[in-house]
Amino acid sequence: MAHSTIFRGSQENIATIISVVAAIAIISTFQIINPSFLSPQGRITLVYAMSYFLIAACGLTMVIMMGSFDFSVVSLLKLAALICVLYIDDIGLLVIPLALLVCTGFGFVNGLLFAKFKVPSFLATLGMSLVIEGLALYLSKGFLYMITNRTFRALSVTFIGGLPSIFYWGLGIWIVSIFVAFCTPFGRHLYAIGGNPTAASLCGVDVVKTRINAFMLSGFLSGLAGVLYMAQFGGGSIEIGADMSIPLFASVVAGGTSLAGGTGGPHRTLLGVILITWTQAGMSMLAMGNDIQLVVFALIAIGMSVLTTNRKSVSVVK
């Protein structure tokens, strides 16, 4: 049951409507409480919160569309950001291709473990995330680092038309992701595998290769998000992405992409990302602690997972 068309089935529509209504309700609430929420300065804040998140979420969406899970997105983001800040003084802007290469390489390993060695995807990526975290810890030694290279920072903070350049990066990646999902054979294969892997393989889809490619893409986008994150913030330590996992996952699910795979896609993820990151920004604005935010996102994650799972088509869920 591979649905990739945008309007399809009442199940998807219900989830979409709920997300849209929730987003509008939340944004309105925050705007009423603090009128500067949607002011030009506020909009810039929201854009800063949203853009790198959107890029990472698009990568995760591709994997979830396939019915798998990538736990290492946040760790790769952290690693890429740290690689940039640690080595930019030594090799200048070459850190960017280096970071992207490393992250894609880890994505390749994830895909290999999953597709070739039959390790369940969440376990493979969970284990790899431990390795990546260990590597990041070893490289950074726990210290805080800052970037002074103006060119690198210009990647994210150059203002074009009143909004920082990272916004256009996020928008561009999002559009490209939609294109890949709907207009390329690779995208259709992702949906096919998500719908029914055995049927897809019988139809001639190279399941192993597509899976590896999907994880490589997820790794690449996580790395890109990390690079742009570092360019945006200009510094960081091992603490980057400390509370990012649950919101990231919640935003993909809140958008309407089902965990069972075969439905949803990057076009839906934008909605989820807006819902989550703007809620996050709003809650921080109201000085609600990280702890309450965590509870809220966990609830959203569970709630939206429940709503988006099509109970009739999925027979066995572990």
Next chain:
Amino acid sequence: MNNSKKKHKTLLTVTRTIWNYPPLLMTIVLFIVFSILFPDRFLTPINFSSILGQFVTLILFALGPSMVVTTGSLDLSYIGVWMLGGILVWRFTPLLGMAAILVIPLLGLVTGILVGIIQVKAKVPSFILTLSVSAGYAGLTSVLSGGYPRVVRGYEFLTAKLIPYVPTALLWTIPLIVVAVFIMRSTKVGAYFYAIGSNEEGARLAGIDVDRYKILAFTMSGLLTGIGSIIQFQHLGGSVPLTLNMNTLIQPLTAIVFGGTLLTGGSGGPDRTIIGALAFAVLYRGLYISLINPEILQLLIGLVLVLSIVIASRGLKGVTIT
């Protein structure tokens, strides 16, 4: 005639047991390796009691989930139950006195029932569900604690020293382990768990009420974790941390995998997890003693987890993995 037959049978069982548990061999090998490498630091009574202490921590968290794993699902809610339970104990001690500690098993039971129902009825993948539950509970813990770690006194009798160098918590843990292993290996419930894990559709077609038994698995896991958390609470100092530590989350999972329980279900269980926990404790303490960089330690543990999963997943031809 009967007597000699019985003796023969016992010998067979013992031999078969040793042959069936390769992780036991691994534990012994690791032990020997570390003893040779670092005799002065590894072979001390303090080190042994540290190993046992870590074993207790691991097994108390891993016992419940290892039952759920045999059905093919995952239960990561133990961290959340422990943390939230600990803070609730602090909250309820003024009201209920010493009986406040019973809040933790209650929380575990309720969580288990909820998770089971949501997993079965809403078909949410258990990994995500229980992880989100743990995250949510961790957040609640921080909210309820007001931001400071809270210590609850009065339960020290649970871990008062009895046998030198053996953590008393271990003595409390043994009944729990016995109960868990008994349920899994000697009751109908356990047999059904294995059936569901091996082939859920087949079990359903054979007439097993899969939904009911899956909910039961989660409930038992929650209850067991809850009871274990009572001991765990005092074993770890009478207080709980306020943030979700991924390492603490992963280690019991590693112990389960080490023991040889396939994460897709159908085999293994608490009896294997005991050995897995022991193996992991020995490995961890050995690496710790070797005074390598803590960063490399974390890297190594991650690598070890990945490797052991790969090895364990070798026998999964034909199973659809997501």
